[in-house]
Amino acid sequence: VQLQASGGGLVQAGGSLRLSCVASGLTFSTYGMGWFRQAPGQEREFLAYITYRGRGTDYADSVKGRFTISRDNAKNTVYLQMNRLKPEDTAVYYCALVQRGLSAGERWAPTEYDYWGQGTQVTVSS
Numbered sequence: 001v002q003l004q005a006s007g008g009g010l011v012q013a014g015g016s017l018r019l020s021c022v023a024s025g026l027t028f029s030t031y032g033m034g035w036f037r038q039a040p041g042q043e044r045e046f047l048a049y050i051t052y053r054g055r056g057t058d059y060a061d062s063v064k065g066r067f068t069i070s071r072d073n074a075k076n077t078v079y080l081q082m083n084r085l086k087p088e089d090t091a092v093y094y095c096a097l098v099q100r101g102l103s104a105g106e107r108w109a110p111t112e113y114d115y116w117g118q119g120t121q122v123t124v125s126s
Contacts, residue, residue: 003116008122012125015124019080020078021117032102034097045062078095080095096110
């Protein structure tokens with residue numbers, strides 16, 4: 001199983017980026033997906049989760065209303081659309097896959113996920 005994240009970069013505050021994560025080596029459409037980020041010296045932070053069919057989503061309060069998670073199972077890809085970016089959004093962003101359905105209380109925990117992408121750097125300048 002491989003997860004390949006891309007789409008990071010340098011953007012000014014208020015700008016937008018769309019991250020992508022392509023999965024290979026498994027039947028992508030049967031697994032939930034999450035996005036996390038990690039800033040230097042900080043723990044990995046949950047951002048968003050999407051169920052295997054894309055019918056259910058969940059967001060951290062810190063990004064709700066600004067970030068949108070979506071997926072295209074035909075392309076084995078999950079996306080994170082990030083709008084109104086802030087300097088505090090600067091971090092390495094990771095996609096993650098989980099082989100079972102997660103409850104609302106489980107989705108935030110990195111330890112619940114089975115596979116991780118390599119991360120893509122997002123830097124927001126003020």
